[in-house]
Amino acid sequence: MEMKIAVCGKGGCGKSTVVAVLAYEFQRRDQQVLVVDSDESNSGLHWMLGIENPPKPLIDFVGGKQEIQNKMFTGFTAGSGDASLSLWRQNEIAMDDIPEAHIEGTNRSRLVVTGKIGRIFEGCACPMGVVTREFLKKLRIDDNEMAIVDMEAGIEHFGRGIESSLDAVIVVVEPSLESLSIAEKTKKLTESGGARFAGAVINKIRSEANRKRLIQELTRRNIIELGCLQYHEALVADGLYGSPVNSEVTKIEAGTIVDRLLDVIRINARSV
Ligand SMILES: Nc1ncnc2c1ncn2[C@@H]1O[C@H](COP(=O)(O)OP(=O)(O)OP(=O)(O)O)[C@@H](O)[C@H]1O
Ligand SMILES: [Mg+2]
Structure with missing residues (x-):
C-alpha cells in the first residue's frame, strides 16, 4: 500500500496501542509494517508488537545527540535554523x-526508534527531533510496505514539517473533553501545515452512551470517526504483564478502522 501514517493524541490515550492494533491489521493484509517510534519514553512499544528487544535508537547511528546538537547550534548561529540540517x-x-542493530523484529513487522531530542533551544528546537523529521522524509516505502509512526504525546511537534511527508495523520481520542480538544487542535495544525488529517480513532469505550457522545463531539468538530476500540480487559492485562497487544480481541474493530482509514486516504488523495 506504500503509506506513511502517524498516530497522535494526548498522553496515555492509547496511541501505542492503536499503533500496534493497526500494525497487526496491516500484517493480516499482507503488508510489511515498519513501526517508527519517535518517543524515547515509550519503553513498551517493542513488547506491544511482540518484538523481544528494542532496537538501538537511530540517533546514535547518525552521530549521537551531542553531534546533532552541535550541528543544530551551528545552523542556528548561521541563521539557517535546523531546516537544512542533513x-x-x-x-x-x-x-x-x-x-x-537499529531495526528489530521480523520481516512482517519491524521497529525503529528515532530517539527524540529534548528542547535544547527553547522555542526553536524541534521536540520531535531532526532525526525523526529527516528519517520520515527520506524513508522510502515500497510496494506492500507501510510505516506507522507513534508520535510523541501532545501537539508540540506539529508545524515542523514532518507531517508533509505523511499520507495520513490519525488522532486517538479517549472519552474526555481534553482528549477531544487535542484532537481538534491536531486537525487544525496538521491541515495548516499542509498535511492530510484522516480522522480519529475512539479508544477505551465502556458504554454506548459515551461512544455516541464522542461521535457527536467529533462531528461537531468536523472530525471523521475512523472507528472505535472498546475498553478491553485483555488490553489492560497486556499492559500489565507486558504482553503483545491482543490482536484477536481487537480484530473486528481493527478491520473497520483500517477499511475506513483507507477510504479516507483514497478520498484525500483524489482531492489533492
Ligand atoms: N482499548 C483499551 N482497553 C483497555 N486498555 C487500554 C486500551 N487502550 C489502551 N489501553 C491501556 O492504556 C494504557 C495506555 O495505553 P498506551 O500505552 O497505548 O497509551 P499511549 O497514548 O501510547 O501513552 P504514552 O503517551 O505514555 O505513550 C496501557 O496500559 C494500555 O494497555
Ligand atoms: Mg505510547
Whole structure:
C-alpha cells in the first residue's frame, strides 16, 4: 500500500496501542509494517508488537545527540535554523538500508526508534527531533510496505514539517473533553501545515452512551470517526504483564478502522 501514517493524541490515550492494533491489521493484509517510534519514553512499544528487544535508537547511528546538537547550534548561529540540517547522506532510506542493530523484529513487522531530542533551544528546537523529521522524509516505502509512526504525546511537534511527508495523520481520542480538544487542535495544525488529517480513532469505550457522545463531539468538530476500540480487559492485562497487544480481541474493530482509514486516504488523495 506504500503509506506513511502517524498516530497522535494526548498522553496515555492509547496511541501505542492503536499503533500496534493497526500494525497487526496491516500484517493480516499482507503488508510489511515498519513501526517508527519517535518517543524515547515509550519503553513498551517493542513488547506491544511482540518484538523481544528494542532496537538501538537511530540517533546514535547518525552521530549521537551531542553531534546533532552541535550541528543544530551551528545552523542556528548561521541563521539557517535546523531546516537544512542533513544527517543522512543518501536521499532515500529503504528499510533494508537501516543497519541491523537499529531495526528489530521480523520481516512482517519491524521497529525503529528515532530517539527524540529534548528542547535544547527553547522555542526553536524541534521536540520531535531532526532525526525523526529527516528519517520520515527520506524513508522510502515500497510496494506492500507501510510505516506507522507513534508520535510523541501532545501537539508540540506539529508545524515542523514532518507531517508533509505523511499520507495520513490519525488522532486517538479517549472519552474526555481534553482528549477531544487535542484532537481538534491536531486537525487544525496538521491541515495548516499542509498535511492530510484522516480522522480519529475512539479508544477505551465502556458504554454506548459515551461512544455516541464522542461521535457527536467529533462531528461537531468536523472530525471523521475512523472507528472505535472498546475498553478491553485483555488490553489492560497486556499492559500489565507486558504482553503483545491482543490482536484477536481487537480484530473486528481493527478491520473497520483500517477499511475506513483507507477510504479516507483514497478520498484525500483524489482531492489533492
Ligand atoms: N482499548 C483499551 N482497553 C483497555 N486498555 C487500554 C486500551 N487502550 C489502551 N489501553 C491501556 O492504556 C494504557 C495506555 O495505553 P498506551 O500505552 O497505548 O497509551 P499511549 O497514548 O501510547 O501513552 P504514552 O503517551 O505514555 O505513550 C496501557 O496500559 C494500555 O494497555
Ligand atoms: Mg505510547
